[in-house]
Amino acid sequence: MTGPLQNIRVLEISGIGPAPFAGMYLGDLGAEVIRVGRVQGNSNPLASKSGPLDRGKRSINIDLKTETGAKIFLNLVKKSDVLLEGFRPGVAEKMGIGPDECLTCNPDLVYARMTGWGQEGPFSQTAGHDINYIALAGPLAHIGRKEQAPSVPLNLVGDFGGGSMFVISGILAALLAVKNGTTGQVVDAAMVDGAAYLASPLFAAHASGFWTDDRGSNLLDSGAPFYEVYETKCGEYVAVGAIEPQFYQQLLIGLKLASEELPPQNNREHWEETKQKFANIFLSKTREEWMSIFEGTDSCVTPVLTMGESPLHAHAVMREAFFESCGVPQPKPAPRFSKTPTSPHERSEDPGASTERILENSGYSKREISKFQADGIIS
Secondary structure, three states, X not given: OOOOOOOOEEEEEOOOOHHHHHHHHHXXXXXXXXXXXXXXXXXXXXXXXXXXXXXXXXXXXXXXXXHHHHHHHHHHHHOOOEEEEOOOOOHHHHOOOOHHHHHHHOOOOEEEEEEOOOOOOOOOOOOOOHHHHHHHHOHHHHOOOOOOOOOOOOOHHHHHHHHHHHHHHHHHHHHHHHHOOOOOEEEEEEHHHHHHHHOHHHHHHHHHOOOOOOOOOOOOOOOOOOEEEEEOOOOOEEEEEXXXXXXXXHHHHHOOOOHHHOOOOOOHHXXXXXXXXXXXXXXXXXXXXXHHHHOOOOOOEEEOOOOOOHHHOHHHHHOOOEEEEOOEEEEOOOXXXXXXXXXXXXXXXXXXXXXXXHHHHXXXXXXXXXHHHHOOOEO
């Protein structure tokens, strides 16, 4: 393994969404990640399917609901630096693998908990998904166009932005604290908290009156004509982000408009009128024609690429920004490191494929492993 997290071992209890993404990222950064799956399988196929989110992880299947299975797990905890789990609050404690048990057998452990609602609160025991977390956190109400319902922004804001990235940050900070002499601790990462925190600048703008509840009428929510997506003659789209005056001037030059022909850039009363004028002009040429016009300028105009197109763009190709993992194109890990470069794995293994090897490396004999298997403790 290469990367800045070499010699760090992570135990990841198999799940869906932000927890396995976090485990993948820690593995991409060089950590050894052991995915702990269920013996009896999972009703959700995404939780047990091998793919890019499981790349590079070794996999062991243990029945954690049994006393023996919990003991095997705690033995693995003793030799790990991080435990990453995404159970509902209280589930790990019922199985005997909660923070008390794990930190007792390994005082330096970083026990990371990834949930939607957090460990307490009136919603903590209820089901939810990304859309629910960002709805309660605030951002969803402000994403969308004027006089339309809020738009669903994929599952990036809650699951991976408010969830994965914050549990990763918490894990890295806690590992640094251990290195600096403190003992291990619990990292409680909730997607509802992370999604709200991501919007901190917008909460401040809202409190000051700069940002209103009138969706699609603000600077960054499609209200401004210079921060918008426009359709072109070929049916494809371009993105415009010319906020600063000097960039706005470059946009107008490309559109063959003089500033004198238009109201002042930040006059909100005329934004709709200006937007319609821009829309009509963009419809006069194809996306590629517009890219030729704006190439090399500071107009902040870019093509809107699909996930099929993005890896093929010249910028991505030159930066070698994508690689193939599990047979599909995947973005390379970000950021890039000068002295400890990352080298993500190209393959993943099936659930449970490393069960025997992991147990042997943990000190169990072949006879003990066979007994565990016969008893249904492992698979």
